[in-house]
Amino acid sequence: MSGRCGGPVPFENSHFPSPALLVEEGLELRQIGLDDAEELFAAVDANRGYLREWLPWLDGTNSVEDEVSFITTTLEEYGRGDGVLYAIRLEGNLVGTISLNWIDWANKGCGIGYWVSDEHAGQGIATRCCIRLMEHCFDDLGIHRLVLEAATENFPSRAIAERLGMRLEGITKDREWLYDHYVDAALYAITAPEWRAHNQG
Secondary structure: OOOOOOOOOOOOOOOOOOOEEEEEOOEEEEEOOHHHHHHHHHHHHHOHHHHHOOOOOHHHOOOHHHHHHHHHHHHHHHHHOOOEEEEEEEOOEEEEEEEEEEEEOOOOEEEEEEEEOHHHOOOOHHHHHHHHHHHHHHHHOOOOEEEEEEEOOOHHHHHHHHHOOOEEEEEEEEEEEOOOOEEEEEEEEEEHHHHHHHHHO
16 A cells, blocks of 8 residues: 555565566656655655655655655565665656555565655556566566455555455455554455456457
């Protein structure tokens, strides 16, 4: 859900996610590095109130140094094959992030998370970026099952999952602590054969 989590998983006989993916002309995914810390923090800070509605990590992101620490962790996870964090870049500008929060190479599964700035929400950017990253997972990395979680009341994110052809597998009670209360989550998933069938038509 949050796009800021990860843990150790087996990483054998696998391919690293690509550090850059072209979505379309003017829209690309590029792995975030330490030199992106200032720009990432500026985007987060400018959207703090907007993002806080559904993302639980805003109170721990209060400076460029906090972003440096976070990015360092994501780069370490990438080095282990545990996940990847991309900047969503529209005409070169960072307008959000999308990530594989975890990768389970043993079972060929992964989880996706994202956010897009308030200014660029509702334009289909997150959907198009998800499609490109899912293509990469299924076609290039050999992933079999991809999972997306969204708070049950986060209807825009749930609509994205449904547009992507993902199945609602269930509701998880009190899935995430959101500052002062728990929120339930809708668990969506799609397998590689389902993805290909969904995109044939």
